[in-house]
Amino acid sequence: MKAITWHGPQDVRYEEVPDARIEEPTDAVVRITSTGLCGSDLHLYGPLAPFMTEGDVIGHEPMGIVEQVGSAVENLAVGDRVVVPFNISCQRCWMCRRGLNSQCETTQNREEGTGASLFGYSRLYGAVPGGQAELLRVPFADTLPVKVPVGPSDDRFVFLSDVLPTAWQAVEYAGVGEGDTVVVLGGGPIGAMAARIAAHRNVRVIVAEPDEHRRSRLESRGVDTLPAGPTDALAAAVRDRTDGRGPDAVIDAVGMEAHGSPVAAAAHKVAEKLPGPLGRPLMKSAGVDRLEALTNAIEIVRRGGTISISGVYGGATDPLPLMQLFDKQVQLRMGQANVRAWTDDILPLLTADDDPLGTEDFATHHLGLDEAPEAYRAFRDKEPGVVKVVFHP
Ligand SMILES: NC(=O)c1ccc[n+]([C@@H]2O[C@H](COP(=O)([O-])OP(=O)(O)OC[C@H]3O[C@@H](n4cnc5c(N)ncnc54)[C@H](O)[C@@H]3O)[C@@H](O)[C@H]2O)c1
Ligand SMILES: [Zn+2]
Ligand SMILES: [Zn+2]
Structure with missing residues (x-):
């Protein structure tokens, strides 16, 4: 075959x-x-x-x-x-x-x-x-x-x-219902379908995506979008649209290959070129995810809100802002x-x-x-x- x-x-x-x-x-x-x-x-x-x-x-x-x-x-x-x-x-x-x-x-x-x-x-x-x-x-x-x-x-x-069950689980894990607001990071297939499912449940959706062609495709279906630029600009734009508070939930539909994480991007390039026996332990033990999307999710979600991660991550020692997560009382759900x-x-x-x-x-x-x-x-x-x-x- x-x-x-x-x-x-x-x-x-x-x-x-x-x-x-x-x-x-x-x-x-x-x-x-x-x-x-x-x-x-x-x-x-x-x-x-x-x-x-x-x-x-x-x-x-x-x-x-x-x-x-x-x-x-x-x-x-x-x-x-x-x-x-x-x-x-x-x-x-x-x-x-x-x-x-x-x-x-x-x-x-x-x-x-x-x-x-x-x-x-x-x-x-x-x-x-x-x-x-x-x-x-x-x-x-x-x-x-x-x-x-x-x-x-x-x-x-x-x-x-x-795509459908992944996006469905992303919305379920976001814990949003009618009248809530969710920001979806990433307007690829998973983010786009999560936006459709959330809208079908009468949840207000904003998709943040860096690629303008992907944004126009979403907009042509009536989806509200934002350019996913630097953290501060994105966070300000999101707060502007959410009474200064941030959304009830953020769905990370980006994962380990996010744009805007140059150090980890370089580490990926090294690990993927190494022969398996050398590359495997490096990928398993080193913090090599590109964390741009996840750190943005933590920044923009409202206090007491939920982050639902469907983007795939693989690093073992990724540095995460735990103080911010704890202080904002964020709930995290994720997985395949x-x-x-x-x-x-x-x-x-x-x-x-x-x-x-x-x-x-x-x-x-x-x-x-x-x-x-x-x-x-x-x-x-x-x-x-x-x-x-x-x-x-
Ligand atoms: N949890 C699961 O079971 C499951 C299943 C399928 C896919 N996934 C994962 O979901 C993720 C998305 O998959 P996809 O098929 O939509 O892929 P994709 O690569 O087409 O989509 C990712 C999108 O994120 C955008 N993006 C990149 N950096 C960004 C950033 N910093 N902020 C916001 N957006 C950014 C890209 O431009 C792209 O449009 C991948 O990590 C994939 O592995 C998980
Ligand atoms: Zn798949
Ligand atoms: Zn079983």
């Missing part, structure tokens, strides 16, 4: 790899029809390079048609249309039963000290072959894939693998999305006639899988208009 494989920092390739196949009687193999390119893939393209192995199949936002099921699978049949959540969770363990699917105790990576395995996401998360491929092996076939109806286009459902815990809540919005979250025009690019190497580069460089790419293998 053809797949996208990792070969080094800024080097992904479209190439032939062995077909995905049933390995356990509880597996299914899905023929992928749509598969997204995510901001998280960019971390593999750069700072998480020390945790990658040449030839790893990447991608974690797939959907498609079931092609084969293992002998013990009862709830899934060949021909079913499914979306595959990016975290691999069993739905049976202590964590899964509490809706903490990203901490699944059946797939946790104890040697690495990390949570549930993820599709296509480095040795930190199980080194499981990913979904930017023609075929994908899906474990826990009875309970992990989300069955979706046949008929509507893939665009309605494909974002259920990651517990995808399967939210999908049943989201699905009815995707099948609704009026498509309230605008899934049908959310992707900016529909490309062949062979176009992925160029798309990774354009997405990383934030080329104007390249916001959400979906590949069709």
